[in-house]
Amino acid sequence: MHAFNKPTVDDVNNLFDEQKLNDSLQQGAGNIVSALKDEVAAINQGLKTLYQNGAPVEDIVFGRASLMDRLLTTLYQHIFSDIKQPVALIAVGGFGRGELHPASDIDLMLLLQDKEDTITKDAIEQFIMLLWDGGLEIGHSVRTLDECAAEAASDITIATNIMEARLLAGDLFLFDSMQQLTGPDSIWGDQAFFQTKLKEQVQRNGKYNDTAYNLEPNIKEGHGGLRDIQMIGWVTKRHFGASSLRDLVDHRFLREEELTALLEGQRLLWQIRCSLHYLTGRREDRLLFDYQHQLALEFGFEDDAEKRSNRAIEQFMQQYYRTVMELERLNEMLLQLFREAILYKDKPGEIVVINESFQTIHGYIEVRHENVFSDKPSALLELFLINEQHPEIQGVRAETIRLIRKNRHLIDDEFRESDEAKRLFIEIIRQSRGVTHEFRRMNRYGILAAYIPAFGRIVGRMQYDLFHAFTVDQHTLFVLRNLRRLSVPNFCHEFPLASGISHHLKKPELLYLAGLFHDIAKGRDGDHSELGAEDALEFCLSHGLSQKDSRLVSWLVRNHLIMSITAQRKDISDPEVIADFAEKVNSLRNLDYLYLLTMSDIRATNPKQWNSWKDKLLIELYNKTAHMLQQGVGYQANRQRDIEHNRTYAFRNLAKEGFGILEIDAIWDNFTDEYFLRHTPAEIVWHTKEIKKHTDTNTPVVKTRTDSRRGSMELFVFSRSVSHMFARIVSVLGQLNLSVADAFIMRGMKGCLLETYKIVFSDDMVEHIDNYANEVVPLVVDKLADTELSDLTTMAVPRVQKHFEVETKISFTQIDDNGVTRMHIETRDRPGLLSIIARTFIQCNIGIHSAKISTAGETANDYFDITQANRLNRLSDDMKYQLKQALLEQL
Numbered sequence: 001m002h003a004f005n006k007p008t009v010d011d012v013n014n015l016f017d018e019q020k021l022n023d024s025l026q027q028g029a030g031n032i033v034s035a036l037k038d039e040v041a042a043i044n045q046g047l048k049t050l051y052q053n054g055a056p057v058e059d060i061v062f063g064r065a066s067l068m069d070r071l072l073t074t075l076y077q078h079i080f081s082d083i084k085q086p087v088a089l090i091a092v093g094g095f096g097r098g099e100l101h102p103a104s105d106i107d108l109m110l111l112l113q114d115k116e117d118t119i120t121k122d123a124i125e126q127f128i129m130l131l132w133d134g135g136l137e138i139g140h141s142v143r144t145l146d147e148c149a150a151e152a153a154s155d156i157t158i159a160t161n162i163m164e165a166r167l168l169a170g171d172l173f174l175f176d177s178m179q180q181l182t183g184p185d186s187i188w189g190d191q192a193f194f195q196t197k198l199k200e201q202v203q204r205n206g207k208y209n210d211t212a213y214n215l216e217p218n219i220k221e222g223h224g225g226l227r228d229i230q231m232i233g234w235v236t237k238r239h240f241g242a243s244s245l246r247d248l249v250d251h252r253f254l255r256e257e258e259l260t261a262l263l264e265g266q267r268l269l270w271q272i273r274c275s276l277h278y279l280t281g282r283r284e285d286r287l288l289f290d291y292q293h294q295l296a297l298e299f300g301f302e303d304d305a306e307k308r309s310n311r312a313i314e315q316f317m318q319q320y321y322r323t324v325m326e327l328e329r330l331n332e333m334l335l336q337l338f339r340e341a342i343l344y345k346d347k348p349g350e351i352v353v354i355n356e357s358f359q360t361i362h363g364y365i366e367v368r369h370e371n372v373f374s375d376k377p378s379a380l381l382e383l384f385l386i387n388e389q390h391p392e393i394q395g396v397r398a399e400t401i402r403l404i405r406k407n408r409h410l411i412d413d414e415f416r417e418s419d420e421a422k423r424l425f426i427e428i429i430r431q432s433r434g435v436t437h438e439f440r441r442m443n444r445y446g447i448l449a450a451y452i453p454a455f456g457r458i459v460g461r462m463q464y465d466l467f468h469a470f471t472v473d474q475h476t477l478f479v480l481r482n483l484r485r486l487s488v489p490n491f492c493h494e495f496p497l498a499s500g501i502s503h504h505l506k507k508p509e510l511l512y513l514a515g516l517f518h519d520i521a522k523g524r525d526g527d528h529s530e531l532g533a534e535d536a537l538e539f540c541l542s543h544g545l546s547q548k549d550s551r552l553v554s555w556l557v558r559n560h561l562i563m564s565i566t567a568q569r570k571d572i573s574d575p576e577v578i579a580d581f582a583e584k585v586n587s588l589r590n591l592d593y594l595y596l597l598t599m600s601d602i603r604a605t606n607p608k609q610w611n612s613w614k615d616k617l618l619i620e621l622y623n624k625t626a627h628m629l630q631q632g633v634g635y636q637a638n639r640q641r642d643i644e645h646n647r648t649y650a651f652r653n654l655a656k657e658g659f660g661i662l663e664i665d666a667i668w669d670n671f672t673d674e675y676f677l678r679h680t681p682a683e684i685v686w687h688t689k690e691i692k693k694h695t696d697t698n699t700p701v702v703k704t705r706t707d708s709r710r711g712s713m714e715l716f717v718f719s720r721s722v723s724h725m726f727a728r729i730v731s732v733l734g735q736l737n738l739s740v741a742d743a744f745i746m747r748g749m750k751g752c753l754l755e756t757y758k759i760v761f762s763d764d765m766v767e768h769i770d771n772y773a774n775e776v777v778p779l780v781v782d783k784l785a786d787t788e789l790s791d792l793t794t795m796a797v798p799r800v801q802k803h804f805e806v807e808t809k810i811s812f813t814q815i816d817d818n819g820v821t822r823m824h825i826e827t828r829d830r831p832g833l834l835s836i837i838a839r840t841f842i843q844c845n846i847g848i849h850s851a852k853i854s855t856a857g858e859t860a861n862d863y864f865d866i867t868q869a870n871r872l873n874r875l876s877d878d879m880k881y882q883l884k885q886a887l888l889e890q891l
Helices: 009-013 018-027 029-052 057-080 118-133 145-154 156-163 172-182 190-207 226-240 256-280 289-298 311-343 379-389 398-406 413-417 419-430 435-444 447-451 472-485 496-503 508-517 528-542 547-558 562-569 575-585 588-605 612-631 635-656 661-668 673-678 681-693 725-735 769-785 799-803 833-843 877-890
Strands: 087-091 106-112 138-144 166-170 351-353 358-361 364-367 701-707 712-719 739-747 753-760 809-814 821-828 846-856 859-868
Touching (some): 009 029, 009 057, 018 057, 057 106, 057 256, 145 156, 156 190, 226 256, 256 311, 364 398, 379 419, 413 419, 419 435, 435 472, 508 547, 528 547, 562 575, 562 588, 562 612, 562 859, 575 612, 635 673, 673 739, 681 701, 712 725, 712 769, 725 739, 725 833
Antiparallel strands (some): 087 106, 087 166, 358 364, 701 712, 712 753, 809 821, 821 859, 846 859
């Protein structure tokens, strides 16, 4: 977006040739549409060229509106010149503000005194049709004055659009009458308008997940986006009758530097929006992964070629996130000023003194004099502690927000080393209420980044993958929110085990500190867990925590991923896995803290990543590890105990239902110890009953059962004669786009095959879980009956996954003396991935015994226990090499 000769405003204005269009209009109908199309195309292409050659974005946005003004006026004069009935052509909405982005609709209203007569109606239809035929994207309405007033009174969106109206052509009296009928003296007075628009903003922010920091943000509707700037403009216009944001400076609502920040933020969002419109050729306000790299390069950021990083995208997006964060702060401050000016203008309010530094008025805290922070810098932290300790405080007054921002520089090394600052910070994080709100406020005002400089480096930092849905700082604050939520009695029903543990923690602030520091080293060279652990240890010790407590926080940061990895990627039915994890955890105290941090971390990473299956896995790992830590017995003894426990309880339940010993033994003689280890008594009972009911030994048993509360389905298949059963089944599951979390494959003692699959459903699929259960059974039955293994179905890679490269890594580990090799594969997730892997196993003569499936964003992390297909022997080095090469070729 650089050029040798920078375009000028005159270059924009010269894009429309009014005389040429007028000549075509005079020549008659045959030339009008063609001429209009040519003129519109010339304007659009001309603006695009000027933008690409470095024209300021303001010239494009205002210039397009100005060019459309002239074009529409020309057409209006041609069509309505002989119409007797008064008609006003009015620009509304963004066009009314004089702003038109490259692909934005042109919003128009045709205003009449009374209902149109036939001649006027025909003229209006001709005008609208001509605009559409000429290639203009318009939004239009036709209203009488009475209709205008009535609709604006009942719908604030219409009232807001009309409030921004500009007369383009036609009857001035009509336009003035409309403004009078829809102004604040007639409808939507100051207070009603402000309160309703404020409610709209709250609802809008909630819709976009209460954060501007989604990795594919909507730059118009998201928090801190263009709509928030427009919100300021609407209130300004309604209350002051002001026509521009600069008027807020004249009214002493904004300072010059704040206006500059507001306009610079708007300018960046306008640039991004213009670039998006030109890049996509349509109205697109989402910063999708599809466009981020190209936009990053367009805005002058560069990748690190040596590290094959996405540095350009991450730097571009960090600029965006930090900009909307500043806009979010300005929006909060201005709305607070508006609240005081509009809602409390006739209500002086009682001043309640808190201490020598702070007081409240109308429920909002403020400094008692403008030198509070300069006289006593520690008050920059004290304010947040007071907010926590006084639940009646609703927020911070605007002038105090200004002073906080103005005095942030006082938080320097000397401030950070002061005992009072350290005491206040620890007190803030130890409070029983308000911790999440105040840490978010501290982040928004820049205090958290100033006090912990390492945190400042992660503010607005994105991670370019599908696993992390938010920027690092926002993710961290979501972790803190989740941890705090576990301690709130009203939410204890959500996660009973975790809430119970949380309520018994003696020092929950240690957990919150671990949450605050767990990702603080993201983006630095090196292991972020190790680097963050060092930061956490130094911080805790410097803030007066004991060696024991400081080491716990540091240990949690260093090991915050191990429980998630163990639960999702390892076989936690294997006591050896539990023993290894228990050895790393070392104590029940560590386990309690780690479990709470792990579940809160996963839930804060991406709402779509958390499900009842992961909840179940973590609970199972927690319970088994706690038992092993309490008992202290070896894993071999635990293994045998678990097998006997599952057999005994399953046997008792079957006996209660009338099964005899011989009946049970006849079925169980097929089952291996591994089967009894991997399945619960309830699952064993279910399988046994289904096999017993199935009298036709020539056809397989195919059954499902669902748990809609947990969003999961179990698929159970038992057969004595089907080849390549795993490949056939995962082919069906892949076609249905079902997500396999776990698979167990047993070659029975008498040649039978038993396979079980755990399938998890996303929230939007859970309501259809029973339909999937009914659909999958006949499809699996048909697939197992095929004499030939049909070709795999090729499915398209989803849009968002196409933009991420994941290097395929394959490794092998010998796990026992019986020939079983564990293969680990890390690759990009895609539809039908398991089918591709299963087909490759067949081609390479590989037999599969179990599978552990885990997906994080765009990355699949899968483990398969395999042998040679027929002889159940271990894989030779040559077979491993051939299998690896075949998989790499496919993936």
